[in-house]
Amino acid sequence: MQITVNGRPKTVPDRLTLERLVADQGLAQTACAAEVNTILVPKAERDAHTLADGDIVELVTLVGGG
Amino acid sequence: MTTQIEAKPKTPDAPLTIHGRTFNSRLVTGTGKYADYETMQLALEASGCEVVTVAVRRERLVNQQGQSLLDFIDTDRYTILPNTAGCFTAQDAVRVARLGRELLDQLGNPGAGWVKLEVLGDKKTLLPDPVGTIEACAQLVADGFDVLCYTSDDPVCAQRIKDTGAASVMPAGSPIGSGQGVLNPNNIVLCLEALKRDDPDYPVIVDAGVGCASDVARAMELGTDGVLLNTAIAHAKDPVLMATAMRHACVAGRASHLAGRIEKKLYATASSPFEGAISFIPGE
Numbered sequence: 001m002q003i004t005v006n007g008r009p010k011t012v013p014d015r016l017t018l019e020r021l022v023a024d025q026g027l028a029q030t031a032c033a034a035e036v037n038t039i040l041v042p043k044a045e046r047d048a049h050t051l052a053d054g055d056i057v058e059l060v061t062l063v064g065g066g
Numbered sequence: 067m068t069t070q071i072e073a074k075p076k077t078p079d080a081p082l083t084i085h086g087r088t089f090n091s092r093l094v095t096g097t098g099k100y101a102d103y104e105t106m107q108l109a110l111e112a113s114g115c116e117v118v119t120v121a122v123r124r125e126r127l128v129n130q131q132g133q134s135l136l137d138f139i140d141t142d143r144y145t146i147l148p149n150t151a152g153c154f155t156a157q158d159a160v161r162v163a164r165l166g167r168e169l170l171d172q173l174g175n176p177g178a179g180w181v182k183l184e185v186l187g188d189k190k191t192l193l194p195d196p197v198g199t200i201e202a203c204a205q206l207v208a209d210g211f212d213v214l215c216y217t218s219d220d221p222v223c224a225q226r227i228k229d230t231g232a233a234s235v236m237p238a239g240s241p242i243g244s245g246q247g248v249l250n251p252n253n254i255v256l257c258l259e260a261l262k263r264d265d266p267d268y269p270v271i272v273d274a275g276v277g278c279a280s281d282v283a284r285a286m287e288l289g290t291d292g293v294l295l296n297t298a299i300a301h302a303k304d305p306v307l308m309a310t311a312m313r314h315a316c317v318a319g320r321a322s323h324l325a326g327r328i329e330k331k332l333y334a335t336a337s338s339p340f341e342g343a344i345s346f347i348p349g350e
Contacts, residue, residue, distance in 0.1 A: 007122045025125065031136060032125060033168040040164045043172060058124065060165050064106065064135055065121025065151050066096030066242070066274075066296030 001053035012051070019046040025059060031059050077324045082292050084269045085212045085233040087176070089116045092225040092286070093316040094147065094271065096296025100305065103138040109299050110144070112309035119147045119182055119294065122166045136173070146170055146177035147214065150184050153282065154195070156202035159185045163206055180212035180233065181292075182273075196223045200230050207231035215272050219253035225260045228268065235261055236273035238296060239285060242298040245277030248285050258289050279308070279315035286319025287327070 005021070005029040012021065018034055018041055018053050034041050041049050051057070091317050093148035095115040100106035110118060118139060139146070148166030153159040170178035185202050187195030206213050212233040217223055219237040227235050232346045237257050240246035248254055253271065261268050272285040273294040282293045293316060299350040340347055 027125060030134070031169050031172050033122070033165040033172070035161065035165060038161055040161070042167055042168060058165075060122050060169070061125050062120040062135055062146070062148065062169055063297045064096070064098040064100065064168075065149050066098045066119055066294075 001051075003051055003053070003055045003057055005057045006059055014053075016051050017047055018049040018051060018057070021051065021057065022046060022059065027059060031061055034058070035060070074124075075321075075325075079320065079324055082269065083216065083267065084180075087180070089145075091116045091313075091316070092292040092295040092320060093282070093312060094119060094273075094292060095309070095312075096294070097135060097139065098296050099300035103133055103135065105305050106300070107138045109305045109306075109309040110139070112306045112313065113299065115311040116143075116145060117147050117177075118144045119296070120166075121149055122162050122169065127289045128180050129138060140234075141173050145149040146173070146175050146296075147180060147182050149182040150202075152186070153184060153202075154186050154189075154198070156185055156205065159183060159198070159202040160205050160209070162209065163202075163211060164209070167211070179210065181206060182214045182215060182216060182236070183209065183232075184216045194218055196220070196226075199223075200226055203227055203230045203232050213254050214271070219250055219257060221253060221256040221260045223256040224270075228261050234269040234271055234291075238274040239272045239281065240275030242274040244275055246275055247268045247277050247281035248272065248275065248288070251284070251288055254285070254288050254290065262289075274314075279311035282312050282315040283319035284302065286316055287322045289323050292316075 003010055003012055037056055083093045091114050093113055093115045094117045095110055095113045096119045097106055150159040150162045153162055167178050185195050185198035187193055203213050203215055214234040214236055215227045215232040216236050217227055224235045239248035258270055261270050269291040271292040271294055272290045276282055276295040276298045285293050299305050299309045
C-alpha cells in the first residue's frame, strides 16, 4: 500500500503498524512523536495502530528553536 | 576603623512563577540558530537559564555530524518549553503543541504540558495572528496545557489572551530576530498595567526582539517578569560572552525595577553639598 511519511510517498506492506514503521525508520530508540492524518498517536498506542492505504504520517522530534 | 554593614537589600524578590512552576532565572533562552551544538550548550550554561525553548519538526534526528539537539541539552537540568513556531493556523498550532507534549512526555521532562504558543499572521514580519492565537489558546487551555502566549505589544489583545486562560502573556518587544529591542515601552507598560491589575503576580515575559544586554535590562526595568530570547545570543560574535551579558542584564534590570528608579528632573541636583564649600559659588 501507499502512504505518505513526512511529506514523501512510501510503499509499505499492508497492515503495517505504526510501531513497525517507526522502527523501520530507525527511530525506535529516540524521542519521536507520531501523527496519522493529523491525529496524534501516543507511543503506547503505536503497536495497536494499523496503517491504511493513503494514510499521511508525520514523525517529528525536537530541534533548536526560539 | 570602618563601620561594617551587611549588604542586604530591603526589597525582597520572589522566584519567577508560572502556574506553579518556579524558576530562579528570569531569562528563557532559545536553542535555535547556533553555529554548532557545543556553542549552544556553553551559551545556555553561561546564560544561567533554567528554561530553554525548542521547536517541533519533522524527524531529522541527526545532523551531518551525527548529532542531535537532545544530545546537548541536559533534560534533567533544563525545563524544555516547546514552541509552535512556524504555525500560521490555530489548528496547526494545536497539533504541534500536542506533538511537543508527547515528545516531552517520552523524555520525562517537566516541560510536558506547557507550550510557547505562536500563531503567525505574516511570514515577513512574523507578527502574530491575534484571532488565531486566541482560538488556539482557548483550545490548548481546554486540553490542559499551560499556555505561554506570544503576542504583539497590544494591551487589549494581551488582556484577551489572559482572559482566555493563558498562564503567561508574552508580548514582543519588536519583531522576532530583529534585534531592535523594546520599540514601544509605553505599550509594554500598558500591557503590564492591564495584566497585573488585581493580579500582581501574573507573569508577563517580553518575548522577541532583543538585540543586546541593555534591551534585556530595559525590559526588566519596565516591570516584566522575564525575557525570552534566542537570536541575540546565538548570532552574537561571541555567543557565550553575550549569554553572560544577558544573564547579568536580566538580574540587573530586575533589581533596578524593584529598587525603584528616581524621578527624572529637568535640572541638576548636586550630589556634593554646597554647604561648607570653600569655593566661590554664584548666587550664594
